[in-house]
Amino acid sequence: MNPTQHASLDTRQHPAPPLRRLARVLVLLCLAALPLQALGEIRVSDDTGRELVLAQPAQRVVSLSPHLTEILFHIGAGDRLVGTVSFSDHPEAAAELPVVGSAGQLDLERILSLRPDLVLAWQSGNPPRQVARLEALGIPVYRNEPRRLEDLARTLERLSLVTDRQAAGRDQAIALRAGVEALQTRYAERPPVRLFYQIWDQPLMTINDAHLIGEVIDLCGGVNVFGSETALAPRVSREAVLAANPEVIVAGGSGEDNHGWLEDWRRWQGLTAVQRENLFFIPPSLIQRHTPRILEGAELLCQHLDEARARRSEVSP
Incomplete structure (x- = not known):
């Protein structure tokens, strides 16, 4: 057997050199680090x-x-x-x-x-x-x-x-779930507040309890006066809102800083929400757009409902 043949047999019979084994380990580690979807x-x-x-x-x-x-x-x-x-x-x-x-x-x-x-x-x-x-x-x-x-x-x-x-x-x-839990803990025992939430003006539209905003209202201790409606975003009449006589009216607007919809309600001085100055604006992108920023909108809504609760003592006999 010549030296060349001997060398060939020796390579097959013994483990791979350390550098080769190290290379194989590194390849396996790289594959393990890849996200699962990259492999399928x-x-x-x-x-x-x-x-x-x-x-x-x-x-x-x-x-x-x-x-x-x-x-x-x-x-x-x-x-x-x-x-x-x-x-x-x-x-x-x-x-x-x-x-x-x-x-x-x-x-x-x-x-x-x-x-x-x-x-x-x-x-x-x-x-x-x-x-x-x-x-x-x-x-x-x-x-x-x-x-x-x-x-x-x-x-x-x-x-x-x-x-x-x-x-x-x-x-x-994780941050969203933690924020929701914090609001639940803070507002779970607050007295309920009846409210009308306006998402559009012409036609006049609101949301029911199955809508994501409906859960935000509940989170803050609010009671949606049109929560039992069948449609997710039902149309309602001015007369229906007047008959419901909400303690609070919350509205977005046609823009991020347009309070015009709320000002229209001041024509009806008999509304409890108007009498108590419980007309609250929330920028629509913070609560009507379903993103993590909804926590910011929820914070604002919860604060507004606390303002309405505080005003109850001002009208108590």
Whole structure:
């Protein structure tokens, strides 16, 4: 046997040199550090129970609602957005994105031109036929419809999964749950306050108890005078509000600093809310847009209801 043959046999019969073994260990460690979805497809259920399957984390996302646009920025996935709808104005970077119509009227050609590998749809806010058309064209669609604050926390977690931003999504969800728990602890025993929450003026619209804002009202110790209505965002008449005679009226507005809707109620001096100066404004993006900033809106609402409770002593006989 010549030296060359001997060397070859020796290599097969003995363990790999230390440097080679080290290289193998390093490769295994790198693989272990990869997120699970990098090693296979991503599966997640949306808010309608549909299973969304992606071969890899989404790289080109189109959002069909301002709240979904904002959520992606919250979880650090704003760089994945290639398009959104009108009124997507928070944070400032969102306003620079290409616009694909409004939430209620989508420009399908514009969406397709952006070549999305994921579309985030608002179940109750987007036209169902247009969303279904996108799916029929082979575009993965995630439908979102948070009705409870816990649903919002899960949205943060799920969207962070499909965009490979799990750490940020987890942190945001933990912070939201902690904030909700803190408000529950602080306001659980406060006396109830009957209120009317106005989300639009013409037509006059409110929300029922199944709406996410309904849970915020309950969290603060409020009682929604139209909470038992069937529709999620029912239309109501001025006469119905006058008959309900709420102790508090809370409104957003057509802008972030437009108090005009509240001023209109001053015409009805017989309303308890008017008599006691319990007309409160909350910027709509803080409570009517379903994002982590809803905690800020909830804080404001809880404070306003405490103001109304304090004013009861001013009118006591």
